[in-house]
Amino acid sequence: MDEPTFLTDTRAGYNTIAIPYDEMFGAETDTKPLTRAMFNAFAEIVAENGPVIEVGSGPGRVTAYLDGLGLDIRGIDLSPEMVALARRNFPKLRFEEGTMTALDLADGTLAGLVAWYSIIHVPPALLPEVFAEFRRVLAPGGHLLLGFQVGDEAMHRTEAFGLTFSLVFQRLMPERIEELLAEAGFVVDARLVRQPDEGEKVAQAHLLAHKPA
Ligand SMILES: C[S@@+](CC[C@H](N)C(=O)[O-])C[C@H]1O[C@@H](n2cnc3c(N)ncnc32)[C@H](O)[C@@H]1O
Numbered sequence: 691m692d693e694p695t696f697l698t699d700t701r702a703g704y705n706t707i708a709i710p711y712d713e714m715f716g717a718e719t720d721t722k723p724l725t726r727a728m729f730n731a732f733a734e735i736v737a738e739n740g741p742v743i744e745v746g747s748g749p750g751r752v753t754a755y756l757d758g759l760g761l762d763i764r765g766i767d768l769s770p771e772m773v774a775l776a777r778r779n780f781p782k783l784r785f786e787e788g789t790m791t792a793l794d795l796a797d798g799t800l801a802g803l804v805a806w807y808s809i810i811h812v813p814p815a816l817l818p819e820v821f822a823e824f825r826r827v828l829a830p831g832g833h834l835l836l837g838f839q840v841g842d843e844a845m846h847r848t849e850a851f852g853l854t855f856s857l858v859f860q861r862l863m864p865e866r867i868e869e870l871l872a873e874a875g876f877v878v879d880a881r882l883v884r885q886p887d888e889g890e891k892v893a894q895a896h897l898l899a900h901k902p903a
Pocket of ligand 1: 752769
């Protein structure tokens with residue numbers, strides 16, 4: 691079956707910007723205490739329950755942070771350049787190519803799944819399918835952590851870091867994502883919406899949910 695265009699385009703875009711993206715955002719976890727609070731809570735809840743994946747792991751910083759908190763975590767990313775970079779950045783960790791739209795995992799096998807600023811690249815009409823896929827791979831009682839920019843616009847970037855590329859990403863309303871999660875069979879446990887930091891244009895949302903046992 692032919693791959694949907696949005697996957698091909700997103701892969702190409704991140705292949706182009708992988709290295710400067712990492713230089714700009716690689717240390718972000720160190721500077722955002724509210725984000726760390728959500729990661730820390732997620733790690734505490736999921737700890738020792740089983741394997742965890744980060745889908746859309748990019749340069750690997752979030753996977754590495756959660757690994758440092760003791761999770762059995764690996765990263766999956768659409769972009770082979772991002773996967774190569776993450777492996778170089780964190781040679782002891784596991785990163786593989788793949789797509790969150792069709793995870794190469796058996797049903798009910800994960801204790802946790804993190805999608806940190808990666809569902810933003812899925813067309814909103816396809817989010818129900820992606821959340822169904824997340825629910826499929828999580829074990830009963832497994833937890834989901836999402837991060838995204840707040841809003842309702844589709845953005846199209848064609849230039850950054852002195853490079854030309856094409857990347858579409860979506861700002862998302864937390865209330866709508868919560869509705870879609872509920873429709874997919876998740877229970878939403880917490881929502882954190884923080885005001886934009888320096889360098890950010892809009893508020894940022896972090897959602898924690900679980901698949902009922
Ligand atoms: C904004 S970056 C975030 C990277 C990382 N989570 C972080 O916070 O540093 C989005 C990443 O998601 C990946 N991605 C986008 N769509 C994806 C998909 N369908 N499946 C897996 N990864 C995807 C991109 O290749 C990119 O590396």
